[in-house]
Amino acid sequence: MWCERCKQRPATVHxxxxxxxxxTESHLCATCAQESGIDPGKELGFLFEPNFSFHNLLASLLEHEFGPESAFSPYQAAIEKCSSCGLTFTxxxxxxxxxCGDCYQAFGRSLGPLFQRIHGHVNHTGKVPKRTGxxxxxxKEIEDLRRRLQEAIRREAYEEAAQIRDEIRAKEEKLNKE
Known part of the structure:
Protein backbone atom coordinates (compact mmCIF):
# COMPACT_ATOMS: atom_id res chain seq x y z
CA MET A 1 0.00 0.00 0.00
CA TRP A 2 1.36 3.39 -1.01
CA CYS A 3 1.15 6.66 0.90
CA GLU A 4 -2.16 8.42 0.21
CA ARG A 5 -0.51 11.83 0.30
CA CYS A 6 2.70 11.60 -1.76
CA LYS A 7 1.96 8.30 -3.55
CA GLN A 8 5.75 7.71 -3.78
CA ARG A 9 6.66 5.75 -0.62
CA PRO A 10 5.07 2.77 1.13
CA ALA A 11 2.52 3.60 3.83
CA THR A 12 3.91 2.69 7.25
CA VAL A 13 1.63 4.78 9.48
CA HIS A 14 -2.04 3.86 9.59
CA THR A 24 -11.96 7.55 8.31
CA GLU A 25 -8.63 5.87 7.66
CA SER A 26 -5.34 7.42 6.64
CA HIS A 27 -2.35 5.50 5.31
CA LEU A 28 0.80 7.60 5.21
CA CYS A 29 4.52 7.18 4.85
CA ALA A 30 6.73 8.23 7.77
CA THR A 31 7.70 11.53 6.10
CA CYS A 32 4.12 12.59 5.31
CA ALA A 33 2.96 11.47 8.77
CA GLN A 34 5.61 13.65 10.39
CA GLU A 35 4.58 16.61 8.20
CA SER A 36 0.99 16.02 9.36
CA GLY A 37 2.06 16.25 13.00
CA ILE A 38 2.11 12.51 13.71
CA ASP A 39 5.33 11.11 15.20
CA PRO A 40 5.76 7.71 13.53
CA GLY A 41 8.38 6.57 16.08
CA LYS A 42 5.95 7.00 18.97
CA GLU A 43 3.09 4.63 19.78
CA LEU A 44 -0.10 6.60 19.29
CA GLY A 45 -2.49 4.78 21.60
CA PHE A 46 -5.81 6.58 21.98
CA LEU A 47 -5.91 10.06 20.58
CA PHE A 48 -8.44 12.67 21.59
CA GLU A 49 -8.97 15.95 19.93
CA PRO A 50 -6.72 18.59 21.53
CA ASN A 51 -9.66 20.48 23.02
CA PHE A 52 -11.22 17.37 24.61
CA SER A 53 -11.54 17.41 28.39
CA PHE A 54 -14.07 16.25 30.91
CA HIS A 55 -14.69 19.89 31.76
CA ASN A 56 -15.66 20.48 28.13
CA LEU A 57 -17.90 17.42 28.29
CA LEU A 58 -19.71 18.77 31.36
CA ALA A 59 -19.92 22.23 29.78
CA SER A 60 -21.53 20.70 26.68
CA LEU A 61 -24.11 18.97 28.89
CA LEU A 62 -24.85 22.29 30.56
CA GLU A 63 -25.14 24.01 27.20
CA HIS A 64 -27.52 21.31 25.98
CA GLU A 65 -29.57 21.61 29.17
CA PHE A 66 -29.74 25.40 29.32
CA GLY A 67 -28.98 26.47 25.77
CA PRO A 68 -25.98 28.51 24.66
CA GLU A 69 -26.83 31.11 27.28
CA SER A 70 -27.60 29.99 30.78
CA ALA A 71 -31.08 29.40 32.22
CA PHE A 72 -30.70 32.81 33.78
CA SER A 73 -30.36 35.95 31.81
CA PRO A 74 -26.64 36.57 31.12
CA TYR A 75 -26.71 39.40 33.66
CA GLN A 76 -28.30 37.26 36.37
CA ALA A 77 -25.92 34.34 35.65
CA ALA A 78 -23.00 36.68 36.28
CA ILE A 79 -24.38 38.10 39.56
CA GLU A 80 -25.82 34.85 40.95
CA LYS A 81 -22.97 33.47 43.00
CA CYS A 82 -22.12 31.25 45.92
CA SER A 83 -21.93 33.21 49.15
CA SER A 84 -19.05 31.06 50.46
CA CYS A 85 -16.59 30.84 47.58
CA GLY A 86 -17.88 33.55 45.22
CA LEU A 87 -18.20 31.24 42.20
CA THR A 88 -20.77 32.44 39.67
CA PHE A 89 -22.93 30.12 37.61
CA THR A 90 -21.15 31.41 34.49
CA CYS A 100 -17.40 24.35 47.45
CA GLY A 101 -20.20 22.38 49.08
CA ASP A 102 -22.36 25.50 49.42
CA CYS A 103 -22.47 25.85 45.62
CA TYR A 104 -25.04 23.01 45.58
CA GLN A 105 -27.40 25.25 47.57
CA ALA A 106 -26.59 28.40 45.59
CA PHE A 107 -27.15 26.80 42.17
CA GLY A 108 -29.63 24.10 43.27
CA ARG A 109 -32.44 24.96 40.88
CA SER A 110 -30.07 24.84 37.92
CA LEU A 111 -28.14 21.74 38.98
CA GLY A 112 -31.25 19.62 39.56
CA PRO A 113 -32.09 19.12 35.87
CA LEU A 114 -28.42 18.45 35.10
CA PHE A 115 -28.16 15.74 37.80
CA GLN A 116 -31.46 14.26 36.61
CA ARG A 117 -30.09 14.03 33.08
CA ILE A 118 -26.72 12.57 34.04
CA HIS A 119 -27.70 10.21 36.88
CA GLY A 120 -31.39 9.57 36.20
CA HIS A 121 -32.43 10.99 39.58
CA VAL A 122 -31.65 13.92 41.83
CA ASN A 123 -31.25 12.19 45.20
CA HIS A 124 -28.12 10.22 46.04
CA THR A 125 -29.05 6.57 46.48
CA GLY A 126 -25.62 5.12 47.16
CA LYS A 127 -24.48 1.53 46.89
CA VAL A 128 -24.77 -1.33 49.34
CA PRO A 129 -21.78 -3.67 49.84
CA LYS A 130 -22.67 -7.31 49.14
CA ARG A 131 -20.76 -8.61 52.16
CA THR A 132 -23.18 -6.94 54.61
CA GLY A 133 -25.70 -9.69 53.89
CA LYS A 140 -32.39 1.72 53.71
CA GLU A 141 -35.74 0.29 52.54
CA ILE A 142 -37.22 0.80 56.02
CA GLU A 143 -35.97 4.39 56.02
CA ASP A 144 -37.59 5.00 52.63
CA LEU A 145 -40.83 3.38 53.79
CA ARG A 146 -40.91 5.60 56.89
CA ARG A 147 -40.52 8.63 54.65
CA ARG A 148 -43.41 7.40 52.49
CA LEU A 149 -45.46 6.73 55.64
CA GLN A 150 -45.02 10.31 56.84
CA GLU A 151 -46.00 11.61 53.40
CA ALA A 152 -49.12 9.40 53.34
CA ILE A 153 -50.13 10.63 56.82
CA ARG A 154 -49.58 14.24 55.71
CA ARG A 155 -51.90 13.65 52.73
CA GLU A 156 -54.38 11.89 55.02
CA ALA A 157 -54.17 8.68 52.94
CA TYR A 158 -54.69 6.43 55.92
CA GLU A 159 -55.28 3.13 54.05
CA GLU A 160 -52.02 3.59 52.19
CA ALA A 161 -50.31 4.54 55.48
CA ALA A 162 -51.57 1.31 57.09
CA GLN A 163 -50.16 -0.77 54.21
CA ILE A 164 -46.81 1.01 54.49
CA ARG A 165 -46.82 0.47 58.27
CA ASP A 166 -47.34 -3.26 57.70
CA GLU A 167 -44.47 -3.34 55.19
CA ILE A 168 -42.21 -1.62 57.73
CA ARG A 169 -43.11 -4.18 60.40
CA ALA A 170 -42.45 -7.08 58.02
CA LYS A 171 -39.04 -5.70 57.05
CA GLU A 172 -38.13 -5.02 60.69
CA GLU A 173 -38.99 -8.63 61.55
CA LYS A 174 -36.88 -9.85 58.64
CA LEU A 175 -34.02 -7.62 59.82
CA ASN A 176 -34.25 -8.98 63.39
CA LYS A 177 -34.17 -12.58 62.12
CA GLU A 178 -30.95 -11.95 60.19
Whole structure:
Protein backbone atom coordinates (compact mmCIF):
# COMPACT_ATOMS: atom_id res chain seq x y z
CA MET A 1 0.00 0.00 0.00
CA TRP A 2 1.36 3.39 -1.01
CA CYS A 3 1.15 6.66 0.90
CA GLU A 4 -2.16 8.42 0.21
CA ARG A 5 -0.51 11.83 0.30
CA CYS A 6 2.70 11.60 -1.76
CA LYS A 7 1.96 8.30 -3.55
CA GLN A 8 5.75 7.71 -3.78
CA ARG A 9 6.66 5.75 -0.62
CA PRO A 10 5.07 2.77 1.13
CA ALA A 11 2.52 3.60 3.83
CA THR A 12 3.91 2.69 7.25
CA VAL A 13 1.63 4.78 9.48
CA HIS A 14 -2.04 3.86 9.59
CA UNK A 15 -4.47 6.10 11.49
CA UNK A 16 -8.14 5.26 12.01
CA UNK A 17 -10.57 7.88 13.38
CA UNK A 18 -14.17 7.20 14.32
CA UNK A 19 -16.27 10.30 14.91
CA UNK A 20 -20.06 10.05 15.26
CA UNK A 21 -20.00 6.52 13.81
CA UNK A 22 -18.15 7.81 10.75
CA UNK A 23 -14.87 5.98 10.19
CA THR A 24 -11.96 7.55 8.31
CA GLU A 25 -8.63 5.87 7.66
CA SER A 26 -5.34 7.42 6.64
CA HIS A 27 -2.35 5.50 5.31
CA LEU A 28 0.80 7.60 5.21
CA CYS A 29 4.52 7.18 4.85
CA ALA A 30 6.73 8.23 7.77
CA THR A 31 7.70 11.53 6.10
CA CYS A 32 4.12 12.59 5.31
CA ALA A 33 2.96 11.47 8.77
CA GLN A 34 5.61 13.65 10.39
CA GLU A 35 4.58 16.61 8.20
CA SER A 36 0.99 16.02 9.36
CA GLY A 37 2.06 16.25 13.00
CA ILE A 38 2.11 12.51 13.71
CA ASP A 39 5.33 11.11 15.20
CA PRO A 40 5.76 7.71 13.53
CA GLY A 41 8.38 6.57 16.08
CA LYS A 42 5.95 7.00 18.97
CA GLU A 43 3.09 4.63 19.78
CA LEU A 44 -0.10 6.60 19.29
CA GLY A 45 -2.49 4.78 21.60
CA PHE A 46 -5.81 6.58 21.98
CA LEU A 47 -5.91 10.06 20.58
CA PHE A 48 -8.44 12.67 21.59
CA GLU A 49 -8.97 15.95 19.93
CA PRO A 50 -6.72 18.59 21.53
CA ASN A 51 -9.66 20.48 23.02
CA PHE A 52 -11.22 17.37 24.61
CA SER A 53 -11.54 17.41 28.39
CA PHE A 54 -14.07 16.25 30.91
CA HIS A 55 -14.69 19.89 31.76
CA ASN A 56 -15.66 20.48 28.13
CA LEU A 57 -17.90 17.42 28.29
CA LEU A 58 -19.71 18.77 31.36
CA ALA A 59 -19.92 22.23 29.78
CA SER A 60 -21.53 20.70 26.68
CA LEU A 61 -24.11 18.97 28.89
CA LEU A 62 -24.85 22.29 30.56
CA GLU A 63 -25.14 24.01 27.20
CA HIS A 64 -27.52 21.31 25.98
CA GLU A 65 -29.57 21.61 29.17
CA PHE A 66 -29.74 25.40 29.32
CA GLY A 67 -28.98 26.47 25.77
CA PRO A 68 -25.98 28.51 24.66
CA GLU A 69 -26.83 31.11 27.28
CA SER A 70 -27.60 29.99 30.78
CA ALA A 71 -31.08 29.40 32.22
CA PHE A 72 -30.70 32.81 33.78
CA SER A 73 -30.36 35.95 31.81
CA PRO A 74 -26.64 36.57 31.12
CA TYR A 75 -26.71 39.40 33.66
CA GLN A 76 -28.30 37.26 36.37
CA ALA A 77 -25.92 34.34 35.65
CA ALA A 78 -23.00 36.68 36.28
CA ILE A 79 -24.38 38.10 39.56
CA GLU A 80 -25.82 34.85 40.95
CA LYS A 81 -22.97 33.47 43.00
CA CYS A 82 -22.12 31.25 45.92
CA SER A 83 -21.93 33.21 49.15
CA SER A 84 -19.05 31.06 50.46
CA CYS A 85 -16.59 30.84 47.58
CA GLY A 86 -17.88 33.55 45.22
CA LEU A 87 -18.20 31.24 42.20
CA THR A 88 -20.77 32.44 39.67
CA PHE A 89 -22.93 30.12 37.61
CA THR A 90 -21.15 31.41 34.49
CA UNK A 91 -17.80 30.43 36.02
CA UNK A 92 -19.20 26.98 36.83
CA UNK A 93 -20.30 26.55 33.23
CA UNK A 94 -16.85 27.55 31.99
CA UNK A 95 -14.72 25.37 34.27
CA UNK A 96 -17.18 22.51 34.95
CA UNK A 97 -16.36 22.36 38.68
CA UNK A 98 -18.17 23.70 41.71
CA UNK A 99 -16.10 25.73 44.15
CA CYS A 100 -17.40 24.35 47.45
CA GLY A 101 -20.20 22.38 49.08
CA ASP A 102 -22.36 25.50 49.42
CA CYS A 103 -22.47 25.85 45.62
CA TYR A 104 -25.04 23.01 45.58
CA GLN A 105 -27.40 25.25 47.57
CA ALA A 106 -26.59 28.40 45.59
CA PHE A 107 -27.15 26.80 42.17
CA GLY A 108 -29.63 24.10 43.27
CA ARG A 109 -32.44 24.96 40.88
CA SER A 110 -30.07 24.84 37.92
CA LEU A 111 -28.14 21.74 38.98
CA GLY A 112 -31.25 19.62 39.56
CA PRO A 113 -32.09 19.12 35.87
CA LEU A 114 -28.42 18.45 35.10
CA PHE A 115 -28.16 15.74 37.80
CA GLN A 116 -31.46 14.26 36.61
CA ARG A 117 -30.09 14.03 33.08
CA ILE A 118 -26.72 12.57 34.04
CA HIS A 119 -27.70 10.21 36.88
CA GLY A 120 -31.39 9.57 36.20
CA HIS A 121 -32.43 10.99 39.58
CA VAL A 122 -31.65 13.92 41.83
CA ASN A 123 -31.25 12.19 45.20
CA HIS A 124 -28.12 10.22 46.04
CA THR A 125 -29.05 6.57 46.48
CA GLY A 126 -25.62 5.12 47.16
CA LYS A 127 -24.48 1.53 46.89
CA VAL A 128 -24.77 -1.33 49.34
CA PRO A 129 -21.78 -3.67 49.84
CA LYS A 130 -22.67 -7.31 49.14
CA ARG A 131 -20.76 -8.61 52.16
CA THR A 132 -23.18 -6.94 54.61
CA GLY A 133 -25.70 -9.69 53.89
CA UNK A 134 -28.42 -7.26 52.85
CA UNK A 135 -28.90 -5.68 56.30
CA UNK A 136 -27.87 -2.24 55.07
CA UNK A 137 -30.23 -2.57 52.10
CA UNK A 138 -33.14 -3.54 54.36
CA UNK A 139 -32.40 -0.63 56.71
CA LYS A 140 -32.39 1.72 53.71
CA GLU A 141 -35.74 0.29 52.54
CA ILE A 142 -37.22 0.80 56.02
CA GLU A 143 -35.97 4.39 56.02
CA ASP A 144 -37.59 5.00 52.63
CA LEU A 145 -40.83 3.38 53.79
CA ARG A 146 -40.91 5.60 56.89
CA ARG A 147 -40.52 8.63 54.65
CA ARG A 148 -43.41 7.40 52.49
CA LEU A 149 -45.46 6.73 55.64
CA GLN A 150 -45.02 10.31 56.84
CA GLU A 151 -46.00 11.61 53.40
CA ALA A 152 -49.12 9.40 53.34
CA ILE A 153 -50.13 10.63 56.82
CA ARG A 154 -49.58 14.24 55.71
CA ARG A 155 -51.90 13.65 52.73
CA GLU A 156 -54.38 11.89 55.02
CA ALA A 157 -54.17 8.68 52.94
CA TYR A 158 -54.69 6.43 55.92
CA GLU A 159 -55.28 3.13 54.05
CA GLU A 160 -52.02 3.59 52.19
CA ALA A 161 -50.31 4.54 55.48
CA ALA A 162 -51.57 1.31 57.09
CA GLN A 163 -50.16 -0.77 54.21
CA ILE A 164 -46.81 1.01 54.49
CA ARG A 165 -46.82 0.47 58.27
CA ASP A 166 -47.34 -3.26 57.70
CA GLU A 167 -44.47 -3.34 55.19
CA ILE A 168 -42.21 -1.62 57.73
CA ARG A 169 -43.11 -4.18 60.40
CA ALA A 170 -42.45 -7.08 58.02
CA LYS A 171 -39.04 -5.70 57.05
CA GLU A 172 -38.13 -5.02 60.69
CA GLU A 173 -38.99 -8.63 61.55
CA LYS A 174 -36.88 -9.85 58.64
CA LEU A 175 -34.02 -7.62 59.82
CA ASN A 176 -34.25 -8.98 63.39
CA LYS A 177 -34.17 -12.58 62.12
CA GLU A 178 -30.95 -11.95 60.19
Missing amino acids: VTKIVNNHK DFRNIGLLG GKVRIK
